[in-house]
Amino acid sequence: MSEGTMQRRAQRDGQFDQREQRAERVKRAGGLNRLLAAAVAVPVMLTAAGCSSDSGSGDDAKDAAASTGAGSGTDSAASAAPTVQAAAYKTLPEACAVVSKKTLTELVPKGAAKGKEGTSSDTAARASCSWSSLANNGVKGSQFRWLNVSLLRFESDATTGDGESQARTYYAKQVKDAQAVSGAKNVKSAPAAATGDEATSVRYDLKKSEGAFKQQTVVVRVENVVLTLDYNGAGLAGDKAPSAETLTKSAEKAAKEAVAAVRSANGEGGGGGSDTDTSPSPSKSASSTPKATPSKSSSATPKATASKAAAAAPKASASAKS
Numbered sequence: 001m002s003e004g005t006m007q008r009r010a011q012r013d014g015q016f017d018q019r020e021q022r023a024e025r026v027k028r029a030g031g032l033n034r035l036l037a038a039a040v041a042v043p044v045m046l047t048a049a050g051c052s053s054d055s056g057s058g059d060d061a062k063d064a065a066a067s068t069g070a071g072s073g074t075d076s077a078a079s080a081a082p083t084v085q086a087a088a089y090k091t092l093p094e095a096c097a098v099v100s101k102k103t104l105t106e107l108v109p110k111g112a113a114k115g116k117e118g119t120s121s122d123t124a125a126r127a128s129c130s131w132s133s134l135a136n137n138g139v140k141g142s143q144f145r146w147l148n149v150s151l152l153r154f155e156s157d158a159t160t161g162d163g164e165s166q167a168r169t170y171y172a173k174q175v176k177d178a179q180a181v182s183g184a185k186n187v188k189s190a191p192a193a194a195t196g197d198e199a200t201s202v203r204y205d206l207k208k209s210e211g212a213f214k215q216q217t218v219v220v221r222v223e224n225v226v227l228t229l230d231y232n233g234a235g236l237a238g239d240k241a242p243s244a245e246t247l248t249k250s251a252e253k254a255a256k257e258a259v260a261a262v263r264s265a266n267g268e269g270g271g272g273g274s275d276t277d278t279s280p281s282p283s284k285s286a287s288s289t290p291k292a293t294p295s296k297s298s299s300a301t302p303k304a305t306a307s308k309a310a311a312a313a314p315k316a317s318a319s320a321k322s
Helices: 005-081 102-109 163-179 245-264
Strands: 124-136 140-151 185-191 198-208 211-222 225-236
Touching: 102 124, 102 140, 102 245, 140 245, 163 185, 163 198, 163 211, 163 225, 198 245, 211 245, 225 245
Parallel strands: none
Antiparallel strands: 124 140, 140 225, 185 198, 198 211, 211 225
16 A cells, blocks of 8 residues: 555544544534523423412402402492481471460461461471451551461482571571562561571561551571561551561560470470460570481472451561572
């Protein structure tokens, strides 16, 4: 074998050995890489499993929180629902019996037994009664008197409020209306002591062709009831006009009896329509009795007309207003 041939074989053998070595290294490297990949895959799988578990727990927590929040919202909405206290007084007395016969005889001597009840579709919510008297004194003229009592009870309502608040509003309106009668002269207002929870007496003069009228209006609120008492008098056909002070005193006396009758009808105190002259103390605060606000009957209080005995005699224009 020539030297050249031996060199070429040696080169081929060397090249073969190098290929074998490279193949072995690649084989070993491949196995190592697979081992490393497997080792890395294990924590990755564990991490993924942990994340999946955490995600589920979070979703459950969110669902629970959402459920709790929804429940709280419902409870809050229910607790925020508006409520009103029940009205203290649930009924009204018979309007023509709120003033005693004794007092009626003093105020309307010729009409004490002839009370005329006003029309009402619900006497437990509104009621009225009027009396008139015309005492003829012959050539000296005559004395005219007219008395009207109107009662309006307010019921509690979720929309309009509790009865007492509605009564306060209506009371203020009645006082304002009494002070603003067209044509009234010498208007004077003053609190009416020891009458209901709040009371105002308004008096004025009203000139008419028939004579000079003296008008007294006493507006009283007792709990959720408003009472408006109108009393006027005049000396007709030349007779002397009555004293405004005397008429006011008589009107306030009758108002106190009417307030007592309202309380009695609702189980408090004594009645006001008896023959005994009583001056009830101011009403007890409704703090011990649940109240509630205005009935839908805050529309105009019915007015009663004068009896036929006084049909020819004029009345002052300050009859009960709504």
